[in-house]
Amino acid sequence: MLMTGLGSGIDYEAMISAIISAERAPKDNQLNRQEGMNTAEMDALKEIQSTLNSFRDKVEDLNSSRELQKLKAVLSNEDVLAASVDSNAVAGEYSFEVTQMAQAQRDQLFKVTEGTTFTSGSISFGSVNIDIAALNTQLIDEQNTKKADHQAQVYKDVAEKHNIDMTVPGWETDAHKALTDSTDSRFDQARFDSYTNQQQSYTDKVTRLTNDGVTVEELQTAINNDPANDGVKATLVRSGDGISMVLNGKDTGVANAIGAITVSGMSLKGNTLDQAQPENGQKSLQAAQDAIVKYGSMELTSTTNKMENVIDGITLNLKATGTVNVKVERDEASVNSTIKEFVDTYNKVIETVNTYTKSSEEEAAALSGDSATRSLVSRLRAVIGDEYTTSTFSTLSELGITTTRKGTLEIDQKKLDKALEDNFDEVSKLFLGDGATRGVMDSMLTVLDDYHKNGGAFDRRIDQLEYNNKRIADDREQLDARMEAKTITLRDYYAKMDSKIANMNQTQSMLIGMLA
Incomplete structure (x- = not known):
């Protein structure tokens, strides 16, 4: 029920509104400020978490010999067969003669x-x-x-x-x-x-x-x-x-x-x-017949025109009869590209962290001064700058991979190309380890596992911030209830006051009438 002020002519509703607004403003501002800070922090952490997840997935993919010890097959005659190789293949030249294709009756x-x-x-x-x-x-x-x-x-x-x-x-x-x-x-x-x-x-x-x-x-x-x-x-x-x-x-x-x-x-x-x-x-x-391939004096047979692991790590897909030389050699271009993918995804993490930790003159960053984020960057840089004993290359910098002032990585392509050309296997060992000692990838996964997806350090913080915002919503509802109760109390108080003023005005009018 609104206060009309008929007895006194005073706009009590405006007075009540002003009193309520003044009383709730400090708490409102506090809740809004905290909610805004929580939301900004959550958004920043979610973005960083997303880039970390992508980076970890990439590191996990690259932490295998199939990615960093890649070989390729170069054929003298691609009309006869196609060949694929994996990390079990041995570099060298192989000569095959397809004398008969497999066929169905x-x-x-x-x-x-x-x-x-x-x-x-x-x-x-x-x-x-x-x-x-x-x-x-x-x-x-x-x-x-x-x-x-x-x-x-x-x-x-x-x-x-x-x-x-x-x-x-x-x-x-x-x-x-x-x-x-x-x-x-x-x-x-x-x-x-x-x-x-x-x-x-x-x-x-x-x-x-x-x-x-x-x-x-x-x-x-x-x-x-x-x-x-x-x-x-x-x-x-x-x-x-x-x-x-x-x-x-x-x-x-x-x-x-x-x-x-x-x-x-x-x-x-x-x-x-x-x-x-x-x-x-x-x-x-x-007529039904098997495929026949001669490898030197050996005769290899298969019920299909695909011969898997005909020699360790080499699979042949037969196309026609004929002779072909298969040269298995290191796929330097593919490994080069794989290393670049690692650098690019690492840089995405650092750039995202920088976005949310570097304050500008206009405003403070959502994670400015955040110790957990600083710790993450410090641990990542430690892996990048560490020395390893698994290879003749002890650091990434020896491959031409160095850290810039912004914390991102850059590649000296000439240096990396030479390392791959001269010491292909040693480059792989630096990243993958030698079986007994960990390399860069295993060390990086150890760090990233602490921040990985559900249950990681950032994920737990995001959950806590979401919980805090729910508490803020509850506090705002409680504030609304208190202010509503306060409004009712003030209306009752001013209603009584208005009634007394109305009586006083009536008595005054009567006395003035008697004296007139």
Whole structure:
């Protein structure tokens, strides 16, 4: 209830508002200032945490021989094969002769005129035996079942739409009448047309199967979907004068050969190609065979055209027969790029830290003077500037990697290139260690693990700051409640005062009237 000041003419509500504002302003300012500081600190820590996470992920990726001991394969003939190498490979030259490519068995079963149908006969291979007459009977049964199921479903849909009780015997007769009788008020021409068209399609297919037999596509589906088929695929190959059914082994290599294939007793309709001609009958198109590669006097075989670890660390992907020299050498360019990635992600961390710790003339940075952030930078710099005993290079500076005044890293590219060219393995050892002693990457991970993602030092601080802001929100709600109670008290106080002033004014007016 607002104070109107009718008795005194005084604007008590304005007075109350001024009193409340003056009383809450110091606490409001304190809460807002603290909340703003907490939020700014949280945002800064989150940004630094994000860059640290990225840096740690990069260091973890690079802390492996596959990244810092990279080798590459240089081929004399890329048309013959492709080669990939890993850290287990030994630098040197290797000569290979691909004498035979792996291939899958491929056989033509028959070639017929497009549109030919089959009434009898059989196709057998492995555990698969397709009897065409039995297949025909199966397909007819399937169509009759589909036709009956479709009719039952449509009757049910009609019954549900027109509230026909399907628990009452003979409900199907009523549903049939609603579906087919054009004089019935429930009749729907579009629904009836759809129903009859679908039913007719089932009837037409049964008629075709009964009179003409199965199509080449139905025969193909039967072969591919046979439960005994372990992966052999029938495909249809169309040419100018007909269509061939081709059987393809499931994979390359002798071990995956289809084996013996029998096509017998085929009775055809609509075919105009002479089945007695060799090009139209069963024939081998391609025999199953293994890949063969000669390495010196050795003969290497594989069921596929990919030979993994044919020699330790070397994998070959065969393309064609022929001879090729594979030179395995150090991939200096890739390692150079990997080291640059390490420097770039490290610099991103330092630059982000600098953004939130370096104050300007206009305002103080969110983490200015923050001891935890200073400690982080100090520990990172210690790893960068430390001396290591795992390599002939004891410091990163010997590779040309040095720290600038801003704390970021820079690379003397010429110095790094020379180090990689002259002592490739020693560069890797400096970063990765030698198996017994830790290198730069392991030391860096030790530091970063203290700040990594959930549960790290910064993550715990972020959680605490979020909790503090929730407490501030609670304090603000409590302040609102106190100020509301104070407002009610002041209104009550001034209401009584206003009443007394009104009485006094009334008495004054009466006395003045008596003296007049």
